[in-house]
Amino acid sequence: MRVGVVGAGISGLSVVHALSKHDTDCEIVGLEAREEPGGIVRSQRIDGHLLELGPQRLRLTPGIESLVEELNLREQLQFGDDDQPLYIYYDGKLRVVPLSARAALRTDLLSPFGKLRILAEPLTRPEQPGETVDEYLSRRFGTQAARRYMGPLYSGLYGTDTDEMLMEYSLGRALESTGVGRSLLVWVIRRLLEGRETPPICTFDEGLGTLTNALYEAHSESISLSRPVENIVAADGGYELQTANGTDHVDQVVLTTPAAATAELVKELDIELAETLGRFNYNPIGMVFLQSTFDREGIGALVPPGGELPISGSTWNASFLDRDGVFTCYVDPNSDPEMPNRTNDELGEVAAEAFERLTGSEASVLGVHRWKPGMPAYDRSWTAMDDLSTPTGLHLCTNYVDRAGIPGRIRSAKRVVETILGT
Ligand SMILES: Cc1cc2nc3c(=O)[nH]c(=O)nc-3n(C[C@H](O)[C@H](O)[C@H](O)COP(=O)(O)OP(=O)(O)OC[C@H]3O[C@@H](n4cnc5c(N)ncnc54)[C@H](O)[C@@H]3O)c2cc1C
Structure with a gap:
């Protein structure tokens, strides 16, 4: 079987890595538009300073830890100081975000009533149909906690207002996939009692690009850089990946490109899919x-x-x-x-x-x-998820259909590979 992987960001590289670990006769055709791998993961030195143009750090989840071992990166691993506080700028002042019981007692971000109101969460109703993230958080934790830190904490990186995010397509999915049941507070307390810790913050001495560069080096024979795919068409029960310098025939294809770029690639193959993809903001x-x-x-x-x-x-x-x-x-x-x-x-x-x-x-x-x-954006345009349907053998492995963080990208690559190989 030949599998095409379009894009060599962390998703595409993880798909190639997961495919190559299976003992099958699978030939991989990886195609990346840019002259370097990594996609959004990009570490650069400017005037001697190490800058991360994309993600700044990640969590050393079991999936990341095994990757670090497999790629022999343990010695370059750098741990961040997790004990340092996170702040929120509210009413002209930096205030500690109450992420632990100790921080909750110390913070001047919430009034005593605002703090007590959070404790009522298990007594409130679970997610309601059509609810926005702002409505959900305000109803369950009170408006102080919802607007002063919980909402910004969740929506900040997406650059979207919480009243434009529908629970069903954003936070609700994240809570469900994390295994949070009826009450977030009960889930947090249970984890604390079980002594379960959040995986530590980490990066590498030369930044997160170390991880994507190492993945690329391990599979460079299967990935062509500076080779953007221009069009995808159906052919002989599989697909043709057309590029400026030749066409590759593959049996299955994994697309890891952003929604608008993917829409361009598939518009000749499946116009409905292209139109649906075009709706994601x-x-x-x-x-x-x-x-x-x-x-x-x-x-x-x-x-x-x-x-x-x-x-x-x-x-x-x-x-x-x-x-x-x-x-x-x-x-x-x-x-x-x-x-x-x-x-x-x-x-x-x-x-x-x-x-x-x-x-x-x-x-x-x-x-x-x-x-x-x-x-x-995970905003209201995510209702497009209801209409998203891909032809057989064409898979989406991207941050707009699944979790955006790097550990989530690696997990979703493994799932796609299991689907492809039928394992
Ligand atoms: C500013 C920012 C900060 C973030 N911070 C964090 C963080 O701190 N921690 C964390 O875990 N996550 C963070 N994330 C999320 C995470 O970095 C991304 O979700 C993840 O890197 C996306 O990887 P990807 O491979 O799915 O997509 P991309 O990295 O976008 O990769 C897609 C690849 O496809 C290529 N491509 C495009 N068109 C074509 C074509 N026609 N043919 C071939 N190739 C093509 C692109 O060049 C690119 O290399 C952050 C994201 C952003 C934007």
């Missing part, structure tokens, strides 16, 4: 890398939408990853409606100024990177 994200002497310990700070500052948050790489003076700020149209029209210089200035107000420390701009498309 993505939000652009601006990443602004700053250097500052700000020295408070922390993982970072979230900024809820609402106009207090024109950024959605910042990651404090300098603190929890010990990266010399580096801070990453995020700008999206939800935090700064002018963001799409700003030049990179303007974006840098906006973020540096916001960072200075956030922390009280000066910052200079090291670099700016834009993702367009950035993250799947």
Whole structure:
């Protein structure tokens, strides 16, 4: 069997890796548009500073840990300091996000009533049909907790307002796949009593690109870089992957490209699928890398939408990853409606100024990177999931149909491979 894998980001690379681990006669044809692997995972050194243009860190789940062992990356693994607090900027001040019982007692983010209200969650009704994430969180945990930190914590990276996210297609799916039952609070308490810990935060000495580069090196004979697929058509019971310099015939194909790019590839093959894919919204994200002497310990700070500052948050790489003076700020149209029209210089200035107000420390701009498309928005356009149907032998392994985080991408690659091989 020949299997085509389109895209060599973490999803495509994980599919190739999982396929090659099975003892079958499967030939893999991996095709990547860019001249380097990794997709959104991109680590770069600028003026000696290690910057992550995409994800900043991941969790060392059992799946990631086995990959680290298989690729012999243990010595390059770097652990982040999990004990540092996460902040939220509320009412002109940085306040600790109550993610543990200790932080909940210490934080001045919620009033005593706001804290008590959270405890009522097990008594409230579970998810209701048609409910938005904002309605769900407010009803179950109270508006203080919902709007001041829970909503921004969930929706921040997607750049989408929680009142535009339907539970059924966003948080509800995530809770279901994590095995959270009727009550999130009961689930958290049970895990604490069982002594189950969240896997530690990690990265690599030279950034997360180490992982995608190592995956590519391990399978470079099966992956062609700088070879964008231009069109996919049905042929001889399988598919033809057409590129500028030749066509590959495969029996099955895995598409790991963003929704709009995938729609372009399949429009001749299946116009209905292309139209459905065209409905998924993505939000652009601006990443602004700053250097500052700000020295408070922390993982970072979230900024809820609402106009207090024109950024959605910042990651404090300098603190929890010990990266010399580096801070990453995020700008999206939800935090700064002018963001799409700003030049990179303007974006840098906006973020540096916001960072200075956030922390009280000066910052200079090291670099700016834009993702367009950035993250799947998981907004109301996700009702398109109900109409998503792919022809036999064509598989989607991407962050818009499943979990977006790197561990989730690796798990979904394994599932797709099991489907392909019928194991
Ligand atoms: C700003 C940002 C921060 C994030 N932070 C975190 C984090 O801290 N931790 C975490 O776990 N996750 C994070 N995520 C999520 C995670 O990084 C992504 O969901 C994941 O990297 C997506 O990988 P992918 O392989 O599915 O897609 P992509 O990385 O988009 O890969 C798709 C690949 O397809 C290629 N391609 C496109 N068109 C074609 C074509 N026609 N032919 C061939 N190839 C093509 C592209 O060049 C690309 O390499 C973040 C995401 C973003 C955007």
